[in-house]
Amino acid sequence: MRAALIQLTSSDDPAANLPVTRGLVARAATDGAEFVTTPEVTNCVSADRAHQQRVLTTEEDDPTLAALREDAARLGVWLHIGSLGIASGDADGRLANRGFLIGPDGGIAARYDKIHMFDVQVSETETYRESAGYRPGDRAVLAQTPLAAFGLTICYDLRFPQLHRALGQAGAEVLLVPAAFSPLTGQAHWEVLLRARAIETGCFVLAAAQTGQHTASAGRARRTHGHSLAVAPWGEVIADAGTAPGVTMVDLDLGQVAEARGKVPSLTHDRPFDAP
């Protein structure tokens, strides 16, 4: 399977982000991608929750989703939109942080709402409270396609290995980890966590990332780590996109999934134990 990781520096303006995303998706298809994956919150990165709620809309009305569905159909690719901020109908106005897998017919083959919320103080000056802006999901999603079986996750979910294990045990061959990782935690944890999830599950891991300096709000700029990564089931990094926006192509030999699991079948070796 020939896959493309799209790396973006999405701004807080969905209308400005859309042509950039479409251009990179088209380039990936021209380069022969059968599968394309984009980062978390492809349509809008902002530290201002009120702004996000003002500019983002429902799935039915979202222009990014509509345009990318058209692109998937025109280009004949499977397109994973890592996530979009989508109005969820929640009474308190919170959005869903929702990933979509679009088929080459333009149809929505799967959707996934991010389960784990990044409510974290990473340093004295840097705090995130994702649950204030987003309503968490509560359902893991495996999407069976003619290309591969994909496990859908989003960003901070990466720190919850039980989710990835459940997806691997349900048959996932490729774990998708779209992200907008913080620079501080990215530097320390991003690559090692992605490699660990691949090794533990015997899955390929494809992680498309937001990168660089995003729109500032209230005098504070939001920055992200970049380094979209592809990891093979044995744990090797097979592509690293660095920190510039763009397209990274990678060819996956899905036979490596069975090969890795054949060598170390830990996914089938769970044992019951008493709680500590």
Ligand SMILES: O=C(O)CNC(=O)[C@H](CS)NC(=O)CCC(=O)C(=O)O
């Ligand atoms: O805010 C939005 O609009 C969309 N959500 C995100 O970008 C989220 C919450 S701020 N980012 C992460 O989960 C980063 C996780 C991370 O950096 C880590 O686990 O270390």
